[in-house]
Amino acid sequence: MGLNDNSHQTKKNRRFTQSLFHALEGLRWTFQDETNFKRHLVIAAIVILVGFLFQVSKLDWLWLIVVIFLVLIAELWNTAVEYIVDLLVQKHYDPLAKKIKDVSAAIVLVAALLAVVVGLIIFAPHLIKLF
Numbered sequence: 001m002g003l004n005d006n007s008h009q010t011k012k013n014r015r016f017t018q019s020l021f022h023a024l025e026g027l028r029w030t031f032q033d034e035t036n037f038k039r040h041l042v043i044a045a046i047v048i049l050v051g052f053l054f055q056v057s058k059l060d061w062l063w064l065i066v067v068i069f070l071v072l073i074a075e076l077w078n079t080a081v082e083y084i085v086d087l088l089v090q091k092h093y094d095p096l097a098k099k100i101k102d103v104s105a106a107i108v109l110v111a112a113l114l115a116v117v118v119g120l121i122i123f124a125p126h127l128i129k130l131f
């Protein structure tokens with residue numbers, strides 16, 4: 001089976017390239033469907049730029065990269081949960097579907113809060129020096 005011949009594949013991936021292709025497709029769906037994912041990427045780019053401007057330490061870079069990836073992972077997870085819920089209940093209103101989606105969104109919120117706290121700890125001293 002070729003890489004472009006798997007649009008209706010339901011069997012397990014047999015090659016690493018197939019697994020990679022599908023994982024990249026997952027990233028593409030998330031980028032396409034989730035505005036928040038795009039927002040997080042823009043914020044991550046700004047944080048990286050500011051990190052370079054302030055010449056933060058190696059340890060600070062480690063923290064920044066960890067929280068950036070945590071937020072992106074949370075957003076990918078949230079998207080997967082939204083797809084599962086939509087698959088199960090379609091467009092019908094269901095109180096449990098609401099709970100699941102809201103809790104899933106809360107995962108992103110908590111990850112984003114952690115990123116803000118880490119960002120403040122790292123950048124606040126540099127910002128204070130500017131004034």
Ligand SMILES: Nc1ncnc2c1ncn2[C@@H]1O[C@H](COP(=O)(O)OP(=O)(O)OP(=O)(O)O)[C@@H](O)[C@H]1O
Nearest residue numbers: 036082089090091092093094095097098101102105
């Ligand atoms: N089938 C449903 N039944 C009940 N409530 C729902 C349903 N689908 C969505 N909701 C409610 O609408 C909100 C938005 O749902 P949606 O699937 O559009 O996510 P979204 O706008 O992509 O959210 P996020 O900002 O977390 O990415 C959910 O958090 C939930 O409160």
